[in-house]
Structures are given as C-alpha cells and as structure tokens.
Amino acid sequence: MSAEIIGTYAVAVALLIGSxxxxxxxxxxxxxxxxxxxxxxxxxxxxVGIGSLLLASMIHAYTFGDGSMHEVLIxxxxxxxxxxxxxxxxxxxxxxRACDTPPAPPRDETxxxxxxxxxxxxxxxxxxx
Amino acid sequence: xxxATEVMNAALVIAFVTVAIAQAMSMxxxxxxxxxxxxxxxxxxxxxxxxxxxxxxxxxxxxRVYFEVSMIIAMLGFVSTVAYARFVLRGDIxx
Numbered sequence: 001m002s003a004e005i006i007g008t009y010a011v012a013v014a015l016l017i018g019s020x021x022x023x024x025x026x027x028x029x030x031x032x033x034x035x036x037x038x039x040x041x042x043x044x045x046x047x048v049g050i051g052s053l054l055l056a057s058m059i060h061a062y063t064f065g066d067g068s069m070h071e072v073l074i075x076x077x078x079x080x081x082x083x084x085x086x087x088x089x090x091x092x093x094x095x096x097r098a099c100d101t102p103p104a105p106p107r108d109e110t111x112x113x114x115x116x117x118x119x120x121x122x123x124x125x126x127x128x129x
Numbered sequence: 130x131x132x133a134t135e136v137m138n139a140a141l142v143i144a145f146v147t148v149a150i151a152q153a154m155s156m157x158x159x160x161x162x163x164x165x166x167x168x169x170x171x172x173x174x175x176x177x178x179x180x181x182x183x184x185x186x187x188x189x190x191x192x193r194v195y196f197e198v199s200m201i202i203a204m205l206g207f208v209s210t211v212a213y214a215r216f217v218l219r220g221d222i223x224x
Contacts, residue, residue: 008133011188012140019147022181026151029158029174035166038158042174045151050177053144053184060188070196074180074203081207088214089170095218098164 007063011056018052025049035098039086046082051075145185152178169213176206 021044028041054071061068093099110117152175159171180199187195212222 005131005133008131008137012133012137015137015140015144015185015188018181019144019151022151022178023147025174026154026178029171030154035164038167039170042155042170042177045174045181046177050181050184053148053181057184057188060191061193064191065193068193068196070193070200071184074196074200077200077203077207078177078180081203085173085207085210085214088211088218089166089173092169092214092217093164093166096164096166098166 004063007059011060011063014052014056014059018049018056021045021049021052035093036090036100039090039093043082043086046078050078141185141189145182145189148178148181148185152182165217169210169217172213173206173210176202176210180206 025042025045028044029038032038032041054075058068058071094101109115155171155174155178159168159175162168162171180202183195183199183202187193187199216222
C-alpha cells in the first residue's frame with residue numbers, strides 16, 4: 001500500500017467526518033428550542049467541521065500536488081474568532097430578552113454606598129488604623 | 130482510476146450534498162428565527178458552511194486559488210457578524 005493510496009483514504013475519512021459534523025451542527029441549530037441553547041450547536045461546524053474539511057484539503061494537496069500549509073491560517077482564524085462572535089450573539093440575546101434573565105437583586109442600602117452594614121455598626125472604627 | 134480514488138470521489142460527493150443540506154437548514158433557521166440573535170447566529174453558520182463548500186470545490190477541482198477566497202470570506206463573515214451584533218447592541222457600528 002503506497003503513501004498515495006493511504007493519503008487518498010485519509011482525505012475521504014476527513015471529508016466524511018467534516019461533513020457529518022456540519023450536518024449535526026445544522027440539525028442542532030434547527031431543532032434546539034431556546035436562543036441560548038441554539039448558540040451551542042453551530043460551534044461544531046466552526047471547529048471540527050471546517051477544521052476537518054481543511055485537513056482534507058491539506059492532505060489532498062500533499063498527496064497529489066506539492067503540498068500547502070495555508071489552510072492552517074483559516075483554521076487558526078476561525079478558532080480565534082468563533083468565541084468572540086458567539087459572545088457577541090449571547091450579548092444580543094440578553095439585550096433582546098430572548099433568554100431567561102437572572103432574578104432582580106434584593107434591595108440593599110449598603111452596597112457601593114458609605115452606609116455601614118447592620119452587623120458592623122457596633123465596631124468602633126475611630127480607633128482602627 | 131483506482132479503488133481509493135473512487136472512494137475519495139464518493140466521499141467528496143457525499144460531503145458536497147451534506148454541507149449543502151446543512152447550508153439549507155441554517156437558511157431555514159434564518160427565515161424562522163424568532164429573535165434577532167437567532168438570525169445573526171444563522172448568518173454566521175451560513176458563512177462557515179460557505180467556507181466549507183468553497184474548500185470542497187477547491188478539493189474537487191484541484192485549484193489552489195480557492196484558499197484565498199475562503200480566507201477572505203472567513204474574515205468578512207467575522208466582521209459582519211460583529212458589526213450586526215454591535216448594531217443591535219449599541220444602535221451604531223462605529224461610535
């Protein structure tokens with residue numbers, strides 16, 4: 001079994017893995033029932049799906065041509081920017097009230113004010129320091 | 130044409146069909162999407178799927194130029210997602 005045959009099979013396996021992950025991400029995007037939960041599924045497309053397709057492209061270039069490492073650039077760019085855009089979309093969901101928001105904080109007179117809390121009132125602060 | 134090449138060509142066709150179905154499903158979420166966040170997320174996924182389709186086209190035709198195309202679309206997709214999200218959040222893109 002020569003290196004070319006092994007490379008060809010490796011391209012086929014990487015293509016199948018990448019396309020299956022792309023399909024799984026799209027199914028998750030379509031079927032999950034909440035905006036924040038829906039944010040979870042397409043990350044598979046961005047990382048494993050496209051990463052595997054680009055890996056297939058690299059193996060194909062090394063098997064049939066003179067090879068190229070350029071695809072690593074796209075992979076690195078997608079891996080770096082995916083969390084940033086996901087964070088922005090989560091912020092949009094919170095801003096649009098499309099998800100469960102946390103409960104309102106209890107009423108508090110001492111947080112971020114100069115009022116001394118009830119438990120600390122009997123401590124004499126004039127002698128400290 | 131050896132057996133290995135036939136397997137690779139079949140995998141290429143399967144990958145084309147699967148990524149195209151994934152692209153159509155995210156377009157369905159773009160149409161349905163109840164909130165703005167869903168629509169931005171669907172557009173982001175569609176950009177990523179388009180990069181996958183272009184990479185597959187590059188493998189199928191054996192042309193190396195498609196690398197630059199997918200790189201530019203990756204950058205443009207990230208910038209447009211951030212711009213759309215900022216427009217919803219702040220009402221302005223560059224303040």
